[in-house]
Amino acid sequence: MGNRRTVRFLLNGELREVVPTSPTQSLLNYLREEERATGTKEGCAEGDCGACTVTEAELTETGEVRFRAINACIRFLPTFDGRAIWTVEGVANPDGSLHPAQQAMIDNHGSQCGFCTPGFVMSMYTMYQNGETKPSRERVLDCLSGNLCRCTGYRPIVEAAMKMGDYPEARTCGDTLAERLKAIRPEGTLEVETAAGNRYYAPATVEELAALYEANPDAVILAGGTDVGLWVTKHLMDLKTVIYIGGIQDLKKIEQRDGAIEIGAAVLLNDAFPVVVEQYPEMEELWKRFSSTPIRNSGTFVGNLANGSPIGDNPPPMIAVGARVVLRKGDRRREMPLEDLYLAYRKQARDAGEFVESVRVPLRRESVKFAVYKLSKRYDQDISAVCAAFALDIENGRVKDARIAYGGMAATPKRASHAEAALNGAPWDEASVQKAMSAMEQDYQPMTDMRATSEYRMTTAKNLVYRFFVETTSGQELSLYAANN
Numbered sequence: 001m002g003n004r005r006t007v008r009f010l011l012n013g014e015l016r017e018v019v020p021t022s023p024t025q026s027l028l029n030y031l032r033e034e035e036r037a038t039g040t041k042e043g044c045a046e047g048d049c050g051a052c053t054v055t056e057a058e059l060t061e062t063g064e065v066r067f068r069a070i071n072a073c074i075r076f077l078p079t080f081d082g083r084a085i086w087t088v089e090g091v092a093n094p095d096g097s098l099h100p101a102q103q104a105m106i107d108n109h110g111s112q113c114g115f116c117t118p119g120f121v122m123s124m125y126t127m128y129q130n131g132e133t134k135p136s137r138e139r140v141l142d143c144l145s146g147n148l149c150r151c152t153g154y155r156p157i158v159e160a161a162m163k164m165g166d167y168p169e170a171r172t173c174g175d176t177l178a179e180r181l182k183a184i185r186p187e188g189t190l191e192v193e194t195a196a197g198n199r200y201y202a203p204a205t206v207e208e209l210a211a212l213y214e215a216n217p218d219a220v221i222l223a224g225g226t227d228v229g230l231w232v233t234k235h236l237m238d239l240k241t242v243i244y245i246g247g248i249q250d251l252k253k254i255e256q257r258d259g260a261i262e263i264g265a266a267v268l269l270n271d272a273f274p275v276v277v278e279q280y281p282e283m284e285e286l287w288k289r290f291s292s293t294p295i296r297n298s299g300t301f302v303g304n305l306a307n308g309s310p311i312g313d314n315p316p317p318m319i320a321v322g323a324r325v326v327l328r329k330g331d332r333r334r335e336m337p338l339e340d341l342y343l344a345y346r347k348q349a350r351d352a353g354e355f356v357e358s359v360r361v362p363l364r365r366e367s368v369k370f371a372v373y374k375l376s377k378r379y380d381q382d383i384s385a386v387c388a389a390f391a392l393d394i395e396n397g398r399v400k401d402a403r404i405a406y407g408g409m410a411a412t413p414k415r416a417s418h419a420e421a422a423l424n425g426a427p428w429d430e431a432s433v434q435k436a437m438s439a440m441e442q443d444y445q446p447m448t449d450m451r452a453t454s455e456y457r458m459t460t461a462k463n464l465v466y467r468f469f470v471e472t473t474s475g476q477e478l479s480l481y482a483a484n485n
């Protein structure tokens with residue numbers, strides 16, 4: 001049997017079978033230009049504003065339906081093969097009455113110019129579909145973290161979201177959805193090729209992926225597309241060959257074995273973080289401040305490591321705790337410490353045709369003191385100027401093993417080896433900490449850019465060592481998040 005060429009999905013409950021005009025056509029452009037469903041707006045086309053938010057539903061391996069709010073502007077249409085999408089046009093009740101998410105927005109004066117409103121409604125609708133009809137304020141703030149409004153000041157919108165449950169119960173997507181999704185569940189590789197020669201593959205198994213990538217080493221691996229999507233929408237790149245890994249069930253697994261949690265390459269950020277936070281509760285604030293709910297619903301945990309950005313948030317804490325990546329090329333697998341993956345700016349130790357299959361995150365050891373700090377201009381939905389992570393094994397007041405890693409301080413995520421050396425074997429006291437802070441100057445010569453000056457980065461990087469010392473010795477967390485929770 002040959003490969004499939006048609007993308008099948010449900011749009012507001014109706015089946016669509018589409019041969020995409022381009023593998024990198026965004027869902028947003030498809031909706032607005034081909035479906036004329038213009039309720040979904042374009043604000044930024046880079047995942048920041050939430051005007052394009054829609055609801056995606058997917059069948060899990062165990063047959064349950066998962067609803068997620070996602071950004072339509074940076075997700076390519078073929079990635080919805082076998083899934084269901086709801087837009088603002090499809091949420092009202094069959095009798096024409098409004099959905100509680102819509103009615104609550106009206107009654108609470110949650111809309112002024114209205115440009116952001118469909119996006120907010122879809123984030124709220126997603127909560128409703130997931131059974132969160134009377135969410136707490138904290139939950140609402142998290143779920144709406146990816147929706148920006150320039151008019152309302154947010155209070156009425158937050159109140160509307162908290163009050164959805166006060167309205168007569170709305171129709172949900174129905175028990176038949178799981179059956180309908182089962183009927184369009186993808187089988188075999190999806191292959192899209194355009195007249196211009198652009199190709200898109202969505203293999204169904206890891207073996208097919210490994211063979212495809214080995215044969216097409218110049219292809220772009222597409223996971224959640226929260227980086228790759230912007231290459232197209234902002235940098236107007238013409239991606240010749242794309243291999244999508246987000247439909248491979250085996251890569252969506254999280255397993256605990258041999259003293260580590262193994263997170264597959266297609267596990268979403270929002271699915272991986274809770275498991276990692278169970279081991280390292282100190283990462284909870286980073287999870288909540290990592291982009292926004294819709295970005296974490298598309299982007300993958302491993303994609304953030306494989307992308308290798310010097311300002312990515314996951315590499316520093318994962319390097320500090322000693323995570324290892326499993327690389328695969330064809331049938332061959334090898335494993336390496338995460339820090340060894342990063343050779344230079346955007347240069348990695350992966351061979352041509354080799355991809356990251358999973359990351360292995362060691363289970364927490366009790367003697368390890370750990371923290372991660374993110375410094376950015378905004379509290380959430382912002383990229384770090386500096387991200388610092390510390391994992392210190394301390395025994396009888398002495399540092400047995402120090403692992404310190406920073407983002408934003410060098411061309412790659414990088415360990416602070418001189419600062420570590422200053423601490424290893426030394427007492428965990430003020431004098432040792434001061435030495436480690438001074439040693440930091442040998443570790444990094446940070447750059448000045450739009451996020452921070454070199455001086456700011458160096459000063460705060462040193463001060464974060466001191467903050468870690470104060471927190472670990474006083475037992476008191478100094479963060480705003482800790483103060484509010």
Ligand SMILES: Cc1cc2nc3c(=O)[nH]c(=O)nc-3n(C[C@@H](O)[C@@H](O)[C@H](O)COP(=O)(O)OP(=O)(O)OC[C@H]3O[C@@H](n4cnc5c(N)ncnc54)[C@H](O)[C@@H]3O)c2cc1C
Pocket residue numbers: 046047048220221222223224225226227228229230265269289290291292295298299300301302303304305306307308311312313314354355356357381382383384
């Ligand atoms: C609005 C917005 C806010 C953001 N905020 C943050 C933030 O606060 N902190 C932060 O760290 N990041 C942030 N990001 C970036 C973050 O979402 C991505 O880095 C994400 O984690 C990458 O995962 P992905 O699945 O989307 O990868 P993709 O975009 O699909 O891929 C990213 C890169 O990694 C490669 N790749 C992906 N998976 C593999 C694999 N298994 N093997 C080999 N190569 C692979 C791809 O080829 C590509 O080069 C933000 C992005 C947006 C759009």
Ligand code: FES
Pocket residue numbers: 041042043044045046047048049050051052053071072073074
């Ligand atoms: S248009 Fe702004 S997030 Fe999509």
Ligand code: FES
Pocket residue numbers: 110111112113114115116117148149150151152
């Ligand atoms: S109502 Fe105008 S941007 Fe939100």
